[in-house]
Amino acid sequence: MLRLDKLVKTYKTGDQALKAVELEIPEGQVVALIGPSGAGKSTLIRCINRLVEPTSGKVYLGTVELTGLSSGALRRERRRMGMIFQEYALVERLSVMENVLSGRLGYVGFWRSFLRRYPQSDVDEAFRLLDRVGLAHMADKRADELSGGQRQRVGICRALIQNPALLLVDEPTASLDPKTSRQIMRLICELCKERGLAAIINIHDVALAQMFVQRVIGLRLGAVEFDGPPEGLTPEVLTTIYGEEDWEATIEAVEDDEDEAAE
Amino acid sequence: MSDTFDVQARLGKPWKKPPFVRRAWLRWTLIVGFVAYLVAAYLTIDINWTRVYEGLERGKQFVLAFTSPDFTTRSGDIYAGMVESIVMTVTSSVVGIAISIPIALGAARNIAPLPIYLICRAIIAVSRALQEIIVAILLVAIFGFGPLAGFLTLSFATIGFLAKLLAEDIESMDKVQAEAIRASGAKWLQWVNYGIQPQVMPRLIGLSIYRFDINFRESAILGLVGAGGIGATLNTAFDRYEYDTAAAILLIIIVIVMALEYLSGIIRARVQ
């Protein structure tokens, strides 16, 4: 479904953020991308939808190769990739409904979007999604009146209303408290299952990643260091990704969490 | 949460962005009132379009004059006017800033007693309410033509501008630092020097440079009412339709203002 072929990103400063990353994600698989800060997780996600231009290499979404596309064709392909952001990145002065509908921008013309005249099917879908995340009654509130968790739910709706085949998720829980973080992660994974979406979730919280995904990719200094099921994250593996540290506590914490979740 | 909201009932109904002004009657009153005002205003302006059309030719000449400005024909007048403008700017900035500092101290509610506060605020209010050009007219009537009136005008205007902004800065300063100095048994002047001055100094310098810039720009128009500076030369040039000379003067003003802004950018960056 998504395939990265020798993807390289070198910044103008000379920092090599990605070193020939090779990756393949099949339809409907949810993948967690872990690694220390500066490992290139964020760059990797942004190179896929070309918010950051990759220096070389290829990105295949289905059969389409993205890096060579013209800007018009790129916009059409971006509609198939929903993105969820770290600090929610909602347009704060627009209402919740406008934020969700902005996910349809790639489908409607400028004047329709400017005058907020979206097709009725889009409006209905927006209400269904907002209802699914429990925010339908907030539709006409301004985005900056919402709490962090609520904002991230709106962000999820905005990504889903694009009707994507792939979700690119950049640190969805970084600014949320632990309980909300788990709710959000659970919501994202449930929605992916419901709709059969593939997702790359860039996350720094290893324990949280292990709880929800089928596959984990460890990135270190712009290169894939680990690729396997969450159970494969042994202390030795974590040490290669993050460096020396006492990992037992982290892993134990995961087991506790799972017990708790089971109750 | 969502059980209070019936989505099935909501589906199929159109959605509209909630209007900025929620009360319909108020919204329509505002819109209609605004349009009515625009129409009324437009109707009372009574533009003489033929005159405007004829003017376009002169406008074109003026724009063309910018490509060949004439610095030489009236170079003597331009030089004298420019020097006078700069002289007025320098003196009025220095004197204005020197006077505004004590007034700013007096106009800061957190350090001045009430009577002094009221007096200083009144001075600021008067200075801000009267525009430079009107003050200049009055001062020319009193002191006669020449740069002295311009100098006094700009000094007076500087006080209102600088003292107000400086006083606001003093009012928003960190109290604890000033209290610490007072606790050491400092006299009032020492207290101001050690407790307040370091906190407001960067802003004072920034504002002073900014005001210097404004004073220069204003000095260019004071000549229109006889208060000295380049304005008189410019006025003459327009009266005689000497667009190339006028263009030259305007270019000099623009270049000096640009240079001042560039300088002030550097100095402000260094101070902060």
Add this chain to the structure above:
Amino acid sequence: MPVTDHNGTKLWQRRTARESLSHWVMWLIGVAIFAYCWQRISETTTWFFVWDAPRIAGDLWARATPPKWDYIAQLGKPIWDTLNIATLGTLIALVLAIPVAFLAARNTTPSKLFIRPIALLIIVSTRSINSLIWALLLIAIIGPGVFAGVIAIAIRSVGFCAKLLYEAIEEIDDTQVEAITATGASRWQVMAYGIVPQILPAFAGIAVFRWDINIRESTVLGLVGAGGIGLQLSASLNVLAWPQVSLILLVILVAVVVSEWVSAKVRGAII
């Protein structure tokens, strides 16, 4: 650290010898420049008039008071014109300032090398020249009247508004723009959804702020013939009708205070 060992006792000074020397030289140059400038003013001043000033001021005051109150009946139209000059001028300026600001802001300009410098040049040149000078120029071109005043105020305000607006555009939150871009939105849609909502409050604030300044400026435009209450002021000054002058000055003062109050109220409501 400027601490020197002086016969075994440590002496602390605020600056090193070199620093304090350059400090003194700077002050000396500053004082010299000021003295020179002052002397030039003093040369061109007839000091006899200056010593006589208090008497003249008293004389003026006696002649200007009380203001000629019934003259106010003739000021209705000029006040209306003044309001129109300021309001229409501000509106035109805002319409022109928006594209200039987008072309001047680093993050929205289509070309940093060619278009941005041009936009900045427009901003600087319109801003550096006072509206009275613009009015002089426009009167020479399109003849005296309210229209020249409107255009003068508009031109003068373009640079001011565009400068504040482009600074606001440069300060926007990029992640919101990024999020809209990631949905596959076109360039104009990104602008309408990602940028405009973020700068709208700043824009409203700038508009009201400039309107307040323009009310002040339009009261005096008439001095050079560009319509408004300044025309009456100029006419009264020419015939030395001081009671009328004092009334007009009072009216201007009230207008300025009222416009500042309105502007403060509106800005308070926005923020």
